[in-house]
Amino acid sequence: MNTHDEDITSRRPEVLVADIGSTITKLSAFAGLKSSDASDCKQGPSFLGQGMALTTSSEGDVGVGLESARRDLETRFSLRTSGVPLMVASSAAGGLRMTVHGLTRDMTLRAANEASLGAGAIVTFATAGRISCRDLETIRRIDPNLVLLAGGVDYGERDVVVANALQLATLGGSCPVIFAGNKAVIEDVQCIFTSAHVPIFSVDNVYPRIDKLNVEPVRELIQEVFSSHIVTAPGMQKLKATVVGRVAPTPGAVMCATELLAQALGDVMTVDVGGATTDVHSVTEGSPQYRQLSVAPEPRCKRSVEGDLGVYLNASGIVTAAKADLPDIDDLTPIPDSPRRREMSADLTRWAVDISVWRHAGELRASYGTLGRSDIVEGRDLTAIQYVIGTGGALTRLENGREILESIRTDPKNRKLLPPKDAKVLVDRHYIMSAAGVLSQHYPRQALALLLDSVALAIPR
Numbered sequence: 001m002n003t004h005d006e007d008i009t010s011r012r013p014e015v016l017v018a019d020i021g022s023t024i025t026k027l028s029a030f031a032g033l034k035s036s037d038a039s040d041c042k043q044g045p046s047f048l049g050q051g052m053a054l055t056t057s058s059e060g061d062v063g064v065g066l067e068s069a070r071r072d073l074e075t076r077f078s079l080r081t082s083g084v085p086l087m088v089a090s091s092a093a094g095g096l097r098m099t100v101h102g103l104t105r106d107m108t109l110r111a112a113n114e115a116s117l118g119a120g121a122i123v124t125f126a127t128a129g130r131i132s133c134r135d136l137e138t139i140r141r142i143d144p145n146l147v148l149l150a151g152g153v154d155y156g157e158r159d160v161v162v163a164n165a166l167q168l169a170t171l172g173g174s175c176p177v178i179f180a181g182n183k184a185v186i187e188d189v190q191c192i193f194t195s196a197h198v199p200i201f202s203v204d205n206v207y208p209r210i211d212k213l214n215v216e217p218v219r220e221l222i223q224e225v226f227s228s229h230i231v232t233a234p235g236m237q238k239l240k241a242t243v244v245g246r247v248a249p250t251p252g253a254v255m256c257a258t259e260l261l262a263q264a265l266g267d268v269m270t271v272d273v274g275g276a277t278t279d280v281h282s283v284t285e286g287s288p289q290y291r292q293l294s295v296a297p298e299p300r301c302k303r304s305v306e307g308d309l310g311v312y313l314n315a316s317g318i319v320t321a322a323k324a325d326l327p328d329i330d331d332l333t334p335i336p337d338s339p340r341r342r343e344m345s346a347d348l349t350r351w352a353v354d355i356s357v358w359r360h361a362g363e364l365r366a367s368y369g370t371l372g373r374s375d376i377v378e379g380r381d382l383t384a385i386q387y388v389i390g391t392g393g394a395l396t397r398l399e400n401g402r403e404i405l406e407s408i409r410t411d412p413k414n415r416k417l418l419p420p421k422d423a424k425v426l427v428d429r430h431y432i433m434s435a436a437g438v439l440s441q442h443y444p445r446q447a448l449a450l451l452l453d454s455v456a457l458a459i460p461r
Contacts, residue, residue: 012079012084016030016085016087020233020250028049051070086242098121098124098145099126104128118219118303120223125139146178149181151181153205158182161181161189162192177200213299248441254270254437257433257437258270267385268388272392280306282301282380293376329348346400389425389426389455429454430450
């Protein structure tokens with residue numbers, strides 16, 4: 001595998017991938033993607049380098065920051081990027097804001113949440129049962145980019161689902177609605193929103209049976225709607241005209257990269273610590289010993305987003321959640337540029353990792369019935385995880401990112417279903433997980449090869 005520090009005869013990349021984040025914009029350059037053999041070290045895919053700049057949402061055009069990242073890439077790595085195809089992921093301007101509406105909190109609402117988060121959305125409001133007038137006011141105030149309506153197993157409850165569609169249709173506007181509920185009422189729901197001139201998309205039920213989650217179809221549709229109907233940051237609409245393929249939500253791209261790695265490595269968990277949020281992605285079926293104790297089905301691929309845990313924009317949320325003495329955060333910068341600031345960022349990152357992984361993990365709970373006490377599993381079982389991967393600026397650029405991941409807080413009571421201590425810790429050295437997730441739209445084998453190289457593992461043959 002070629003990397004940017006090797007002798008590369010061609011200084012013109014084949015593809016550029018931009019990741020426009022809340023605080024930092026990255027532009028990564030790749031070559032060798034069109035090789036027929038992605039495992040060929042001489043002709044296979046190579047990472048040529050990465051340029052970085054501050055995201056310029058506040059200046060009214062994210063394209064300004066992207067051009068700064070391009071100049072940084074060209075200067076530091078002697079690359080010529082004019083005319084090179086560009087692919088983009090974005091989480092600028094808060095990412096994809098969604099509201100989610102289901103029938104019951106433990107079933108369809110939970111399934112809809114799983115699908116939304118897995119696609120890279122941030123669920124800003126959720127309801128279970130009939131949507132009230134107060135709920136409608138909350139949705140108006142949030143002004144979401146996308147609304148997901150679910151509810152009812154197939155051929156089950158109809159009335160509440162239709163009533164919720166009628167309520168949401170009164171909001172009007174151009175915000176798209178995705179329906180992923182009882183397929184017996186698809187035509188009714190489509191008619192309601194079409195009559196109100198609201199864009200409506202339908203997909204297979206996210207919870208077709210009480211024992212089955214079906215998150216993949218709605219997850220894919222959310223990302224398609226994000227790309228074609230959503231402008232997530234100022235200047236993005238103009239940028240989209242120059243982009244190859246769809247603009248992907250950055251967390252969705254990281255999930256795609258995590259799934260790619262899981263195909264090669266087995267059960268994987270990725271921790272992505274950013275300036276605004278900390279996301280945890282896991283691909284696992286859990287341990288056989290706990291599977292039979294689970295009270296509700298879990299998706300194989302799951303993402304949780306912690307909007308209060310960001311090492312820059314939401315550093316105060318980490319301080320609040322940690323309930324511990326942390327250094328003064330008033331002097332934080334997006335890119336720590338002194339020993340003191342790096343130490344401060346490392347402290348915040350350690351807490352963000354611990355809290356987010358604990359929130360992502362499920363636990364054993366005691367249940368009492370006619371046969372006495374028994375244990376049940378609630379939530380995500382991470383005990384079968386074989387690899388823990390760190391990405392995001394904090395874990396990939398701080399000197400002790402690996403150490404932070406190796407010392408995730410354990411549970412002295414052994415009730416939390418955390419990754420085992422012998423899980424192998426890897427770091428996304430080139431900081432390209434989101435870029436590789438975007439590349440996988442067109443180059444899945446090459447994207448996997450680039451990922452394995454970034455985490456310093458051999459390419460499977």
